[in-house]
Amino acid sequence: MPRMNVESFNLDHRTVAAPYVRMADVKELPGGDVLTKYDVRFTQPNVAHLEMPVVHSLEHSMAEASRDLADDVVDISPMGCQTGFYVLRSSAPDVPGTIELVAGTLAKVLEQTEVPAANEVQCGWGASHTLEGAKEAAAAMLAAKDTWEQVFAEGAGPTTDPDGPAAEVGR
């Protein structure tokens, strides 16, 4: 396949073993600051996905909770395929540190008694939320934390792009 602009379009999604936390991209900004993007995958691509209200409530919950734990969280965005989230941090690549950040964030989600900002004032679809669904998905993700660092299935190639950043991480 030809190399595409978007890093994840150069990732062979058949080769990954979710759940995992993967360093997806690094950008050095003109001022010298570094942005690192992580692929935080909850479910196995093309096999399972999170329902939209679960994705939405996790988005709200992780957005709030992660910022209690780290100053360098720029953004946590759901993937349109509903299998995970992108976490963007204004710091150099640190997969073990990001694993601890995600784990700490999900542990806080498990303690929630309501989804933050799940109302018509603070959200664009305040009715589309599920506290229980978000907690179930957080618990399932956390239960597999020991394997988050293993991104690719045994014997699988890391990427369709041998020179991409994903390749370096996979090796």
Ligand SMILES: [Zn+2]
């Ligand atoms: Zn919302």
